[in-house]
Amino acid sequence: MPATTIFLLIGAFLLSLALALFQYFYKAKGRRSKNVIFATLRFLVIFALLLLLINPKINRTEYYNEKPNLVLAVDNSGSIREFGAGEEVQTLVTQLTTDPELQENFEIETFSFGRDLKPADSYDFKDPQTNLPAVFNDLSTLYEGRVAPVVLISDGNQTLGEEFTFAAQRLSQPVLPVVVGDTVRYQDLSISRINVNKYAFLNNRFPVEIMLNYSGDTSVATRLEIRKGNTVVHSQQLSFSSEDNAEVVRVELPANAVGVQNFEVRVRELPGEKNIVNNTREFAMEVIDERTKVLIAYSFLHPDLGAFKKAIESNQQREVELKPIPEVSDLEEYQLVMLYQPDARFRSVMEQLYAQNRNYFLITGPKTDWRFLNQQQELFQQEITNQPEEYFPVWNENFKAFQTEEIGFSDFPPLEGNFGNLNAPGALDVLLYREVQGVETTMPLLGVTTAGESKIGFLFGADIWRWRGMSFRETGSFEKFDDLIGKFVHFLASGSRQDRLVVKHEPLYNESEEIIIRADYFDQSYEFDRRAALELRVKNKETGEQRQIPFLLNDRSFEVDLSSLSGGDYDFTVKVEGENLSRSGSFRILDFDVEKQFARANLEGLRNIAQLQGQNLYFLNDFERLKSELLSADSYPTIQKSRKNDVSLIDWKYLLGIIVLALSAEWFFRKYFGLI
Template sequence: MQTQIIGWVIGAFIIALIIASFQYIYNAKNRTKKNLFFAFLRFISVFALLLLLINPTFKKQTYFVEKPTLVVAIDNSSSIKHLDQVQPVSGWVGKLKENQELIDRFELKFYSFSNTLKDSLNLTFDGPQTNISSTLKSLDQVYKNTNAPTILITDGNQTYGRGYQFKSNTFKQHVYPVVVGDTTKLTDSKIQQLNVNRYAYLKNKFPVETILTYSGKEKIQTTFKVTSGERTVFTEPVSFSGENTSNVINFTLPANIAGVQKYKATLVPLDGEKNIVNNTKDFAVEVIDQKTNILLISDIVHPDLGAIKKSVESNERRSITIAKTNQIKELEDYQLVILYQPTSRFKTLYEKLESLKKNYLTITGSKTDWVFLNKIQNKYRHEITRQAENYLPRFNTNYSTFLLEDIGFREYPPLIGAFGNIIINTPHDVLLYRTIGNIPTEDPLWITLEGNGIRESVLFGEGLWRWRAQNYLDTKSFESFDDFFGKLIQYTASNKKKSRLNTISESFYYGNVSIKIKAEYFTKNYEFDRRGSLTITIKNKDTQATQTSPMLLKNNSYDAELSNLPAGDYEYIVSVTGENISRSGSFTILDYDVEQQLLNADVTKLTQLATHTDGKVFYMDQYESLITTLIKDPRYQAVQKSKENIVSLIDWKYLLAIIIAVLTLEWFMRKYNGLI
């Protein structure tokens, strides 16, 4: 308690003593023991009231025991069911939950995981994939400041994600893997991996690479073949031995029919082979009969040119040619022309684009001749200052021309553009706004516009290569940026009339991935409409079974995420409730379950995980040994901690009760003695 507060309390004591003495002793005619009792009661009530007004604070320290946390993470993927380990795993979890020794020693926390970590024990063993690396990363974030040994009940087979046995070097907790499944190495041949592009062009050949593996010691002969329907399109004999356990086969297949072409790769199973699911793998290729040809024109050398080329050609359905203005002869073969930092040498090119009604993308920057550009067209004008400025991007969430998502533009480096105001003289839609320093503006950085049968997009800044590089630093992939730029290219290159309802889906999906279909719905003024009620109806072409579900609004699109659909051919219809508008499409689901491709538990990786985290591997028949290890480990001790609270006297309810009781007693005693 502070010295000043102590002074106030002493003062309150003296004041209460003076008031009580003055009323019942100094003014009393006869000083009796009753007067002293009344004075005492008055002193208590006045002193207590003054204490409430002063409201001193006290420190209250409490002690408690904090037990270490024991994390139990259970593999909830379908591989557990495939390995026939559902009952053993469920039994293990039940025994851990009821073990009194663990309950007394640890704070138990249970999780389940497959492709993601879930804070629940709803064990269905139907997860489509397993990502142990992501599970460890999530647990590390949750328990980064605590002592939380982790029991990991899994077969160790990870179907996607970074190698968890190496990632475990940074995991701060001790991991005790419990190996689920058969650890005996059985003779098995399988298709380890099949690599093929999603797209091919009509009347061309597309490459296929297949990696075949064998676990066994004997020399064996088998056959690898690829079929399309009832027709065999490729076959090759394969031999393995104890020394030669893998085989890579590269071949090409013809693309003679447009559309989605389905194939089945088969490695003929060995006699007595236990797991033959991993001997077949379905794959598909979409054969297209046209390619988007893009022409990039620039008279300067700039890193943007390489970044644009890489981004455009990340999709095999597009190709790009880079040329200078004096090398251009014909434009008819191109669906889109990109004009990079135009100058007066682009004059003839602009005239050709106007006469041919060609769509084009204009990118301006520090080398752009704005005197020429303001003169050659009247859609937009830039103030002439001959100074450069750095512009940070800001995504326009109300952009409605076509479906785009913010890929993290706020974290992207600035583009270099000409300083000054921009005046747009034609209807347009702003994709990105300019931000100067920390000041957001309403000036456009990237726009799209459409008129007179021509689509145009204009970027008022150079430095796209920095954005693509930043995307890789953020996500370890160029995919987000390339997808964003690809959608912009697709819109600008297309002459298709704008529709109020558009759908986006893949032509085929593999059975182990999530199936997502998106739709964008606009008002009659072509503004994105968030009030729409969209439904999607899915129909299996073979069984004629249908299902209808609503599409959910997410950002600037309506999404439907479909699950539990069996392999087959499907068609869908997206419709808007209350409107006579609908769009249809189709897709194919290929039969593939990655969780069934593995026959044994991966003991090697789980052992590495335990070693790197200073833990220990256990097997399903070592329950008691695991419990003993955890209980006796001196690293997991309960810790006594203290907690200090600052308590105000006004929060002490008993003081108010004392005041009421003393005043009441004083009143009754005075009444009883005829003093009132």
């Protein structure tokens, strides 16, 4: 308690005593015994009221016992049901949660996991995916700084995320794995993954990468086939052994028809193979008959050239060709021309662009010849100073040409351009303005404009390769930067009319995964319209069943979830209410359950995480052994803790009672003695 408060309490005590003595003993009449009673009651009232005014705080220490948490993380995926172990898992969970000794020593908390980890007290074993790394990551966050041993009840088979044994090493809590499912090692061939590009181009060949695994103790031979309909487009013989138990097959297939092409990969089953569901897998890709070809013309080499090429070609439908300006002649084969820091040598190329009303992307920098550029075009006029200057980007949320987002421009390093004012007589649609020496200006840095029937993009600064590097540093991916450049290329390489309704979907989905179709709708000025009402009409090609489902707004896009659809081929149409706009397409849902791909429990992976943390491995019938380990371990103690609370005296209800009782008693005695 502070010294000031102590002095105030002493003063309140003395003042209360002085007032009581003054009222009842200084020149007071009456019997002394009565005055003692009245003085005592008056002292209590005055002192209590002064205490309320001072309101001192009293430290109160509370002691309590904190039991360690016991976390039960139960695999709720479909593979548990496939192993027929659902009832045994339920029995073990019930034994652990209702055991009196465990309840006395632990705070027991139960979770289920499939795609995500969530609290649960019942299980249906129907989750279509298993994300074991998410279990360890989420538990690490939830129980940071606490004692919480984790009983992991799972078959150890994952379908999402990184290798779970690495994620388990980041969890500081002890992990006690309980193995679910068959642990006998059977002969089994499986197709674990197929890698294929989303798009291919007509009359080209596209690569396919197929990863196969074998589980068994003997050497076996099989045949791999890739079918398109009833036609075998590739076939080869494979062999496996206990040591050589994995194979990656790489083939190139012809893209000889436009549209979505469906393929099936089959591995011939082994004699007596128990699980043959994982011997077959399908994939699809879309064949398109044109490709956006971009020319970047330059007069000297610069890292920006590589950054633009990488960003543009991150979209498989685009190809970039870098050419020094003396080698540029015919522009007909290119859908977009980018001019990098042009000088007088670019004269013939720019004259071709103007004569053909072609779209182009102009990038300037400290080596740009602005005397030439000012004479060659009338869109931009730069003051000639021959001095460089750095520009920081400032995002303009009112950019209208296409939908964009703030990707962290404020953290990007500066671009290097030319010192001096830039005049632009025409109307510019600016995405980024310039910040010069800490002052935001209205001079453009990045954007688009029009000249007659042509669309022109502009970037008045060099060293944009640093932006791509910064984007990767901040997000771990080039995706946001590449997507931004890709939108500029799409806008400039397309015709003069931009699509107002854009639908995004995959040609092939698995029934066990999320099936989301997204759409973007823009109004007449090409601004995203969140007030629009979009509807999806989907039809099953085989049964003729139709559904009409409204789109829901999700941030800056519309989306509809079709995860409830069963396997089959579907046609769909997206329409905008009140507009004569629609888009159609098709997709296929495979009757493919990834949780059925496993022939046995991942005993090795679960044993690995147990050994890494010095724990034992358990099975579903090891309840007593697991219980004994939990109760006997010295690392799970109950801890006595204390909690200090500062309690204000004004919150003490008994003080108010003392005041009321003292005043009531004084009134009663005065009435009794006939003084009132």
